[in-house]
Amino acid sequence: MFFNSCLRKLSGIFSFALILIFQISYAQKLPVQYVETRIGTAPAATESAAKHSEAGSELKGQTMPAVGTPYGMTQWTPQTKSTETKCIAPYYYADTNFQGFRGTHWLNGSCVQDYGTLTVMPISGELIVNPEKRASGFRHETEIATPAYYSVKLDDYNITAEVTSLARSAMLRFSYAEGKENFIIIEPNSDEGEGFVEVFPERGEVVGYNPVHRIYQGSGQSAGFSGYFVLKFDTPFTQYGVWEADTIVPMGRTKMGKGKREKLGAYVGFGTKQKSVIVQIGTSFTSLEGARNNLKKEQLGKSFDTIRKSTENEWNDALGKMKVKGSEKDKTLFYSALYRTKLSPRLYSDVDGQYPSFAGGTPLQKADGFDYYCDYSMWDTFRAAMPLHALLEPKKSGDMMQSLVKKGEQGGWMPIFPCWNSYTAAMIGDHVMSVMADAYVKNVRNFDIESGYKLLRKNAFDTNSDPKSYEAGKGRRALTSYLKYNYVPLEDSVWQAFHKREQVSRTLEYAYDDFCLFILAEELGHTDDAALLRKRALNYQNVIDPVTGYARGRYADGSWIKDFDPFSKRSSFITEGSSAQYTWFAPQDIEGLKKAVGGEKSFINKLDTLFDQGYYWHGNEPNHQIPYLYAYGGQSWKTQKRVKTIIREEYDTTPGGLSGNEDGGQMSAWLVFSMAGLYPVTPGTPFYVLGTPVFEETSLELSHGKKFKIKANGVSEEAIYIQSAKLNGKPYTKTYLSHDDLTKGGSLVLEMGVKPNENRGNSASDVPPSLSKE
Secondary structure: OHHHHHHHHHHHHHHHHHHHHHHHHOOOHHHHHHHHOOOOEOOOOHHHHHHHHOOHHHEEEEOOEEOOOOOOOOEEEEEEOOOOOOOOOOOOOOOEEEOOOEEOOOOOOOOOOOOOOOOEEEEEEOOOHHHHHEEEEEOOOHOOEEOOEEEEEEOOHHHHHEEEEEEOEEEEEEEEOOOOOOEEEEEEEEOOOOEEEEEEEEOOOEEEEEEEOOOOOOOOOOOEEEEEEEEEEOOOEEEEEEEOOEEEEEEOEEEEEEOOOOOEEEEEEEOOOOOEEEEEEEEEEEEEEEHHHHHHHHOOOOHHHHHHHHHHHHHHHHHOOEEEEOOHHHHHHHEEEEEEEEEEEEEEOOOOOEEEOOOOEEEEEEEOOOOOOOOOHHOOOOHHHHHHHHHHHHHHHHHHHHHHHHHHHHHHOOOOOOOOOEOOOOOOOOOOHHHHHHHHHOOOOOOOOOHHHHHHHHHHHHHOOOOHHHHOOOOOOHHHHHHHHHHOOOOOOOOOOOOOOHHHHHHHHHHHHHHHHHHHHHHOOOOOHHHHHHHHHHHHHEEEEEOOOOOOOOOOOEEEOOOOOOOOOOOOOOOOHHHHHHOOOHHHHHHHHHHOOOOOHHHHHHHHHHHHOOOOOOOOHHHHHHHHHHHHHHHHHHHHHHHHHHHHHHHHHOOOEEEEOHHHHHHHHHHHHHHEEEOOOOOOOEEEEEEEOOOOEEEOOOHHEEEEEEEEEEOOOOOEEEEEEEEOOOOOOOEEEEHHHHHHHEEEEEEEEEEOOOOOOOOOOOOOOHHHOO
């Protein structure tokens, strides 16, 4: 009896526990539920952004509330600006009129251009086709904005508009009220007036394309391919037609743009009864047939809700590779940032592997065994966004590397800033060397490294002697003078580039890129190349003025530019910033940089000056590694202090919550790494410098089932300083981790406190590696 009574009591307790566990697990939010997609859609409100930004676009995050899968071909966003013009994002939070859903290829958070897009807009009543005139007022309180779904109430038309999306296709749902004629407007957004549409009423279909054009090198020229789209409607048309400018042609079936910068499109009508209309849309960069096939393969037999759930699951899988424990607000900040890192590079290949040739579009190529990607924003993303992909998505990272190899093979030169599937020479540096070395040393091997190395070596050693192709963006800029002087002198104005001059910044970045190629050469056994490249990796020293200890413009005769102020907001020989900021870009050799700026004491004093006097500018990427450099000077506690300040002052969860352009995910990648407590200061090497975790625990869910946990015992807003650490249960004094530490699985346990431990990590053996310490 006693035994049975105990079992009954135990059973009751167990049942209660199961109910409690179920309730707790049910209440737990999934990662995608924390994402606020509208962060960065309004101008930054931070003090540093206002102080350092010059162009109006520099104050803006330039993001959009994108709906789609991670790295998807086409994302879908509400449109409030009807243009593909450079530096104008499709959506701004301050705008009050909705112009339609845009199938966009906007490089998230950039100041570049959209391309190959279309817009789909539901209206009721009078047929109005002009995007500004047809637009409806909307209120943010009626928006639901998630990575997998967006909906809004169109107040002027009493229509509810919804969109969900897969990688290459989308499904739209429009719910109309009764009493007025219901329409859908379809517009290829060709600013040049070169779009095309065709209506097939008998099969409930509209197709078309929007030709892509280059900017930067070759600006305005055809890119050789288009954005193609196929729309299928679940409701029969009661009327249809085409339009150009304000001229509407009822029953018209086709409209081809004449290149006179006039807007054009098609429309379809559904009568006056209350109804919901479903629109399925396939997109492609290869052909209408490619768009149709993408739609069929991705959506056959699927409902709106099924697609939404599938995309939510895909986002939860992607975001769930980092699991965090902390406040709800910090989870929103973190997962929203992680979401933004996964909007590019962009998938370019169709479901059958076809994609347009790089730098010309034809012939169509076939990606065998990999997905082909483009839109890398390389000058920005090599710093942390691409290393984040290598850490969390090694298979996709390898596909991205293979895509770069194929670009080089098809175009003859490794691209420097590949966007719109074209050469651009938009920014400085040669950073494919960085991302390819970084992927390789982190054991990403599913790409042709030998072919990649040959192309990278060509960029580093061979001057492009063909003026036409050089002007089009092929080959490293200013390579002749760089090889001759071991720096780019002020006499070389670098006219064949969007960013002209900027000689000191080029020298610093080329020295780092040469270091990355040195790493690859050494790994692959190219010993002669490695020896020469190792020497070139020290070229940064040639533009550090030994008198001032700052990066400074230098002439071919070795003399320095006069009237020099390292704190001037802009200098012609510096890219988007000051000498005081760019001096710190020698991540390959911080030990050598310390000597170049006057020794360790001067090194620390200069860092303190940068931060304490407000010269640090987080809104631009060349600054991003700087707060982590204190660790190289034995004062990692200052890294912890600076990083926590930046996290709290430069980011928040409001629409103005980014302190500068998102730039393809880099601004958010810095935040993701930093909130977790580490940062890849030197991509191309397998090391991460420790900062200060925001979360009590961060779990990296890595490939092959491995997990690495970073636990911060006692962490709080005040307790930001690492007192001691244990790696896999053993005392750990170093101020960095290796990539192998993470991928083998294990744990780093940090004891946190409110006062800095100034003795931790200050011995020579504890600071991160540098080239000069080899």
